[in-house]
Amino acid sequence: MKQLIRTFLIVLAVAFIFIFIVARLNASQGLSGGNTLTIYNWGDYSDPDLIDQFEEETGIRVIYETFDSNEAMLTKIQQGGTTYDLAVPSEYAISKMKEEELLIPLDHELLPNRQYLNPRFLNLSFDPDNAYSIPYFWGTVGIVYNKEMVGDKTITSWNDLWDEEFRNDILLVDGAREIMGMGLNSLYYSLNSTNESELQQAKEKLHTLSPNIKAIVGDEVKMLIGNGEAPIGVVWSGMAAEIMYENEDLDYVVPEEGSNLWFDNMVIPKTADNIEGAHQFINFMLDPENSAQNAEYVGYSTPNEKALELLPEDISGDERFYPSPELTEKLEVYDNLGKEVLAYYNDLFLEFKIELR
Amino acid sequence: MQTKSRNFYLFPYTFWIALFVLAPLGLVLFYSFTDLNGEFTLGNYGAFFTSTYLQLTLSSFWYAFLIAIFSLLVAYPTALLLTKTKHKQLWLLLIIVPSWINLLLKVYAFLGIFGTYGPVNALLEVAGIGPQQLLFTDFSFVLVSVYIFIPFMILPIFNALDKLNPSIVDASRDLGASSWTTFRHVIFPLTIDGVRAGCQLVFIPSLSLFMITRLIAGNQVTTLGTAIEQHFLVTQNWGMGATIAVFLIIAMVIIMFLTGKRGMTNGKKA
Incomplete structure (x- = not known):
């Protein structure tokens, strides 16, 4: 027993020594931290040429790490193991990060290019006065489908997906809010519903879609739909734009029952070392020309008004990706529903996945 | 004096085990008693015993079982064949080499191979069977998992077979046993430890596969x-x-215990 206690104490002591060493290491890195900038972004979400250009202009070396869901990103930043200088979370994740005090306020003086942003995307409820965040891209959740493979059926709404014709035809992205939102919207409920019975109904409704679902996948959905592996996918607008560029048979629709309008925003998390560099990067990305180049590469919609003017007409005039104000009315931004409700969404989604077959 | 130095040499090991095995296990146990707000609860255990999770556990075991069985069916004859070849170390190396490639890369390769327009479906079409839905089925899930785990099954069985004294097999044949009887009553019982080790190495990780379930089986x-x-x-x-x-x-501990050396077959042998 004595031995056990002694071992345990030694382990504790060494753990503390490690923590101390890490803290010292971080501190010493802080002195030379001006040379690197660690960006934590969604996969394939900025033009690599722009990163090279930024490195050349500023002499800062960029480390680019990626995540595939807001939740995964949040977990990593909460743990704080890596010194991420810049992250690009969606709006509901930002309100959560604000609550948990994981963000550093932005210095607007260092961001003169902010003036080019469309005021429609500024000062939104999740971050009044943009104290912590600058919009990076925005878009919708909708249905991408292969016109050739779907045949004479037209898809304009979520409920069209329940058609028996589409047996084993549909790919879904692996996102709890997106898919639960689709279930809620198909029942004409708000995708921010906190009503337990509405959520249950949405899950039941999703369950009846099971025979039509081919798979629930991550970023691979782009490749799979692009190759004609499945005719229909529920995806984010930018994903659709990217594969439509490669495969002309594809079309994208924002369902008429309504859908999600989302923003991804650049923020500086508490883990940041190179705060000045992060500001430089944000300002660099806000430059109209860079912003336009990035929007052309990524395929999502830019909130940058000046950049929009620089984009070719066939991109900026495309109502599927720059929806009219009337359609935008029907779109909802995700609210931060709080831990409990969010956990309920996630649990329902997990249950739906377990019961898929 | 002697025990003291032994303790000293034991220290790095104990230390490693305590810091990287016991401490994380303790943390896992600790977390399992907390709810979303970090307060003490038994609710998680209650939730586990609902149909959703029990069904999940059952299906995990079923798939792990299938994967282990099919791996064994492929691996045993292969290992047997390997011990009979001339350059067995070379052949063994060739079998092990694919396991040096990153798991994810291999899984991605299967996405292409099994695709609607992939080579397998092209072959099926030529054979007149017509294209089949291969991706996102439990068939492809089991097949890819078996492919990935086969080296782990072959190695222990190969070692057991290699150590088998050939004169025992010769004796069995001399005494008139057919090759099937020899295999059933001599070779297989004497290599059962290799089979057990292989099954452990395959079954236990299969329970917690997660990348393949999304990429190949599409959830x-x-x-x-x-x-x-x-x-x-x-x-x-x-x-x-x-x-x-x-x-x-x-579950893992129970499996280790059931298939471990202390199992009943060992007692019978002694």
Whole structure:
């Protein structure tokens, strides 16, 4: 027993020594931290040429790490193991990060290019006065489908997906809010519903879609739909734009029952070392020309008004990706529903996945 | 004096085990008793015993069982054949080499191979069977998992077979046993330890596969591993994830115990 206690104490002591060493290491890195900038972004979400250009202009070396869901990103930043200088979370994740005090306020003086942003995307409820965040891209959740493979059926709404014709035809992205939102919207409920019975109904409704679902996948959905592996996918607008560029048979629709309008925003998390560099990067990305180049590469919609003017007409005039104000009315931004409700969404989604077959 | 120095040499090992095995296990156990707000609860254990999770556990075991059985069916004859070849070390190396390639890369390769326009379907079409839905089925899930785990099954069986004294086999044949009887009553019982080790190496990791369930099975198959990953990364319900992990660990210990050396077959042998 004595031995056990002694071992345990030694382990504790060494753990503390490690923590101390890490803290010292971080501190010493802080002195030379001006040379690197660690960006934590969604996969394939900025033009690599722009990163090279930024490195050349500023002499800062960029480390680019990626995540595939807001939740995964949040977990990593909460743990704080890596010194991420810049992250690009969606709006509901930002309100959560604000609550948990994981963000550093932005210095607007260092961001003169902010003036080019469309005021429609500024000062939104999740971050009044943009104290912590600058919009990076925005878009919708909708249905991408292969016109050739779907045949004479037209898809304009979520409920069209329940058609028996589409047996084993549909790919879904692996996102709890997106898919639960689709279930809620198909029942004409708000995708921010906190009503337990509405959520249950949405899950039941999703369950009846099971025979039509081919798979629930991550970023691979782009490749799979692009190759004609499945005719229909529920995806984010930018994903659709990217594969439509490669495969002309594809079309994208924002369902008429309504859908999600989302923003991804650049923020500086508490883990940041190179705060000045992060500001430089944000300002660099806000430059109209860079912003336009990035929007052309990524395929999502830019909130940058000046950049929009620089984009070719066939991109900026495309109502599927720059929806009219009337359609935008029907779109909802995700609210931060709080831990409990969010956990309920996630649990329902997990249950739906377990019961898929 | 002697014991003291032995203790000293033991220290790095004990230390390693305590810091990287015992401490994490303790943490897992601790988390399994917390709810979303970090307060004490038994609710996670209650939630585990609902139909959803029990069904999940059952299906995980079923798929792990299938994977282990099919791996064994492929691996045993292969290992047997290997011991009979001239350059067995070379052949063994060739079998092991693919396991040096990253798991994810191999899985991605299967996405292409099994695709609607992939080579397998092209072959089926030529054969007149017509294209089949291969991706996102439990068939492809089991097949890819078996492919990945085969080296882990072959190695221990190969070692057991290699160590087998050939004169015992010769004696069996001399005494008039057919090759099937020899295999059934001599070779297989004497290599059962290799089979056990192989099954452990395949069955236990199969319970917690999670990358393949998404990429190859498109979430049509959910295992305990998937559920743990989801709870830690997506749901952020660490308590529930830890609870599933606790049950996974218990299941592993039971399997180790059942298939371990202390099993009954060993007693019979002695």
